[in-house]
Amino acid sequence: MKGNIYIARRVFSVLVLLMAFAASVLAENRVYMEDFSINPGEQKTIAVYMDNEDAISSLQFDVVMPAGLSFVGEPVKNLSRITRSSHSLTKSAINGTTQRFVILENATDPAKSAIKLNEGALFTIDVAAAKTFKSGRITIRSIVGSDNTAAESKEIVMADYSATVSAYVGKFSVDVESVELELEQTQKVNVLLSNDVDINGLSAEVMIPAGLELVEDEEGELFGYTDRLSMNTTIVSNPIEGGYKILISSITLENFEGSTGAVFSFIVKATGETAEDAQIEVKNVTLSNETSTSYTLEGSAVVPVKVVTEPETIEGDLTGDGEVSVADIQAVINAWKDGSGDVKFDVNGDGEINVADIQYLINLMKK
8 A cells, every 4th residue: 555655656747747847848938130131341230139938047049150251349238138237238258159148147136137028139140241141040059047946957959040030132123013015116114223331233134025026225235324334334235045145344344323223224115916914024133242252132124025917097187296176176177178088087888078977977976
């Protein structure tokens, strides 16, 4: 009997320990950064956050930076979580890419040693991106906290966390929403660039659907220059399947002028029927800077295209201006006075050009 009681007590004790361990494992504790973008050559302030269900009195973790990104200066406490006197906050280098952050509690009363609140930023710190920086990931690892609020301190280990850092250099677009042409008509399309960093080179693919072709501008160029390109900047184009590959570069490495506006243009001409889903597309746009670092911009600029092979006719539009107006009535009056036999002025189709045709046009204008 005594043996059974002893065994029951041992089982109960093990269960209590297992429950305590499970509660510690299942508790949601994490240290993290939010994903962010940064311009090459820029300095930016970011925050390091902690969400914790357990009380955390002290904390230590390492931050591994991607190539071209580095911390600047010292971290600044978020005083709503870490007051001036409650905790110390230090940063030290582990190696060229890794920094260690340590938050130590200074409280004389262990019961009051926990970092305040259960979520939000612990501190902020500046990061700097080199002009050669390309996108990467920041990893927070070796995250260990301690809970000193009880008589016996408890160690709390947290999972590693990674944040994506994107190098943002700009975006591109075109200045038309659609192209609708009759045969032999032309339309100019400007390619616009908004760049947040200095740029001295660009490459892109310009895809032209069947039924359209590129024609030279007044300067004899398939791809036109704009005021953003210096006299030492050239545009070279080569045919590829379905379009052209273009390269804009400066032999003196001069930057594009300004930060917004058109960088090049092209003129399309309608030569035949187009498919129902035909479109002009500018894609695979890549920018380069003074360090010869290249950045490919996301997405593409798409322009729906329609070629009208048989222009729509409007009844009573004798002048061809797209509407029935007083000008068409005057044309009938002139034909009537001149005794013209041109059947197009016999708009009511009765075989004569007279006042009845004028009345017919007036009726069409009322519709």
